[in-house]
Amino acid sequence: xxxxxxxxxxxxxxxxxxxxxxxxxxxxxxxxxxxxxxxxxxxxxxxxxxxxxxxxxxxxxxxxxxxxxxxxxxxxxxxxxxxxxxxxxxxxxxxxxxxxxxxxxxxxxxxxxxxxxxxxxxxxxxxxxxxxxxxxx
Numbered sequence: 001x002x003x004x005x006x007x008x009x010x011x012x013x014x015x016x017x018x019x020x021x022x023x024x025x026x027x028x029x030x031x032x033x034x035x036x037x038x039x040x041x042x043x044x045x046x047x048x049x050x051x052x053x054x055x056x057x058x059x060x061x062x063x064x065x066x067x068x069x070x071x072x073x074x075x076x077x078x079x080x081x082x083x084x085x086x087x088x089x090x091x092x093x094x095x096x097x098x099x100x101x102x103x104x105x106x107x108x109x110x111x112x113x114x115x116x117x118x119x120x121x122x123x124x125x126x127x128x129x130x131x132x133x134x135x136x137x
Contacts, residue, residue, distance in 0.1 A: 022038070045079060
């Protein structure tokens with residue numbers, strides 16, 4: 001695996017703590033430099049895959065302003081400062097669908113990166129499987 005070398009990095013847009021955009025100059029091979037590689041950084045978040053005792057997965061449908069339409073999604077959200085990923089997953093499940101898990105299984109970390117030409121978007125999610133869901137008490 002060839003690792004690109006970052007030659008310079010400038011903060012181009014700052015909407016902390018939610019979003020920061022950097023303009024980087026990167027060397028991808030000897031004598032091959034990309035002068036404007038855009039790196040988007042978002043806050044870490046959790047994604048929950050809630051599974052009912054009968055095996056059905058709980059999903060949500062609601063308006064999302066980004067795509068400007070109703071979308072199906074899984075419960076999830078940002079990890080608050082000082083909060084563990086497991087605590088965030090439990091909180092988001094309660095806030096979004098009103099359920100509490102009997103058991104949680106950490107599925108691991110997911111790092112997604114989508115590239116289009118020389119543009120990149122990076123997300124870091126910690127994904128949890130929650131079993132034996134019941135209503136909040």
